[in-house]
Amino acid sequence: MDIAILIQTIAIYALPVVFAITVHEASHAYAARYFGDNTAWMLGRVTLNPTRHIDPVGTILMPLLLFFATSGAFVFGYAKPVPVRFDQLRNPKRDMIWVALAGPASNFVQALLWGIALHLLALSQVSEAFLLGMCKAGIGINVGLFVLNLIPIPPLDGGRILVGLLPMRQAMWLAGIERWGFFIVMGLLFAGIADVVWMRPLMGLTLDVLDVLLWPLTALLH
Numbered sequence: 638m639d640i641a642i643l644i645q646t647i648a649i650y651a652l653p654v655v656f657a658i659t660v661h662e663a664s665h666a667y668a669a670r671y672f673g674d675n676t677a678w679m680l681g682r683v684t685l686n687p688t689r690h691i692d693p694v695g696t697i698l699m700p701l702l703l704f705f706a707t708s709g710a711f712v713f714g715y716a717k718p719v720p721v722r723f724d725q726l727r728n729p730k731r732d733m734i735w736v737a738l739a740g741p742a743s744n745f746v747q748a749l750l751w752g753i754a755l756h757l758l759a760l761s762q763v764s765e766a767f768l769l770g771m772c773k774a775g776i777g778i779n780v781g782l783f784v785l786n787l788i789p790i791p792p793l794d795g796g797r798i799l800v801g802l803l804p805m806r807q808a809m810w811l812a813g814i815e816r817w818g819f820f821i822v823m824g825l826l827f828a829g830i831a832d833v834v835w836m837r838p839l840m841g842l843t844l845d846v847l848d849v850l851l852w853p854l855t856a857l858l859h
Contacts, residue, residue, distance in 0.1 A: 649767060653775035654700075655687050657747060657782055658716045661740040662690040665719040668739035672732040674725035682719050692717045718792070730801050730808070737797035744783040745843070751775030752847055756854035776847070784839040788831065790822055791815040 663685055666677035681689055691697065695715035726732035755772035763769075787795035792815050800808045814821070825831035848855070 649770045650774045650778065653751065653771060653778045655691070656775070657744060657778050658696060659685055659687045659690050660743045660747060661782065661786075662716050662719050664739040664743040665721065665736060668736045669719065669721045669726070672736060673727040674722050674736075676722050676725065677719045680720060690716045690719075730805075734798050734801035737794040737801070740794050741783045741786045744779040744786070748776050748779035748783065748843070749847060749850060751779065752851050753854065756851060756858065759858055760854070776844075780840050780843050780847070781836075783843060784836055787839070788822060788825075788835055791818045793818065793822060 663683060666682040666684075669676065670678045670683055677683060692715060695717075699715075721733075721736055723729045723733050723736075726736070751772050755769065755776070758765075758768060758772065786793050787798075789795040789799040791797055791800060791812060796811065796815070796818060800812050802808075803811060822831070
C-alpha cells in the first residue's frame with residue numbers, strides 16, 4: 638500500500654478510534670460507579686478525556702505497527718482496563734453484567750450515531766470524501782469493537798457477562814480462565830477461527846440491525 642494512502646487512512650480513522658475507545662472505557666467506569674463501585678471514579682476514569690484511557694503501547698504503537706506491517710489487513714489494540722471491584726457492587730453477580738455490557742453498548746450507540754451523521758451528510762449533499770470516510774470508519778470500528786468485546790471469554794466483556802449469567806459453579810470455572818483469556822482470544826483471532834465463527838456473522842447481523850434503525854433516514858434519500 639502506498640505510504641500516502643496509509644497516512645490518509647490513519648487520519649480518517651484516528652478520531653473514530655479515539656472516541657470509540659474513550660467512550661467504551663468511560664461507560665464501564667460510569668456503570669461501575671452507578672452500581673456501587675467508586676474505584677474507577679477515584680482514579681479519574683469516569684471521564685471522556687482520552688488521555689485517561691489510552692494506553693501508549695496498546696492503543697497507539699501496536700495498532701500502528703500491525704497496520705503498517707499488514708498494509709491495513711489486520712489491526713488489534715487495547716486501552717487501559719477500567720479497574721472494577723466487583724465485590725463493591727451492590728449485587729455483584731447481577732451488576733457485573735451491566736458494568737461489562739456498558740462498554741459494548743456504547744460502541745453500538747456510537748455506530749448508530751456515525752450512521753446518522755453519514756446519512757445527514759448525504760441528505761445535505763456533502764460529498765467531502767474525508768468526512769464520508771470518517772463516518773464509515775466510525776461505523777466499522779464501533780461495530781467491530783461491539784462484536785469483538787462480546788466474545789464470551791474473559792477478560793473480554795462478553796466473558797464477564799457470561800460469568801454473571803451462569804450458575805455459580807460454572808461461573809467460577811469460566812472466571813478461572815481469565816488469566817489465559819487474552820492469549821486464547823489472540824490465538825483464535827490469528828488462526829482466523831474467531832473471524833469465521835464469531836466476527837463476520839455477528840458484524841453482519843449488527844449492520845443489518847443498524848440498517849433497520851437507520852431506515853427512516855435511508856428512505857429520505859430515495
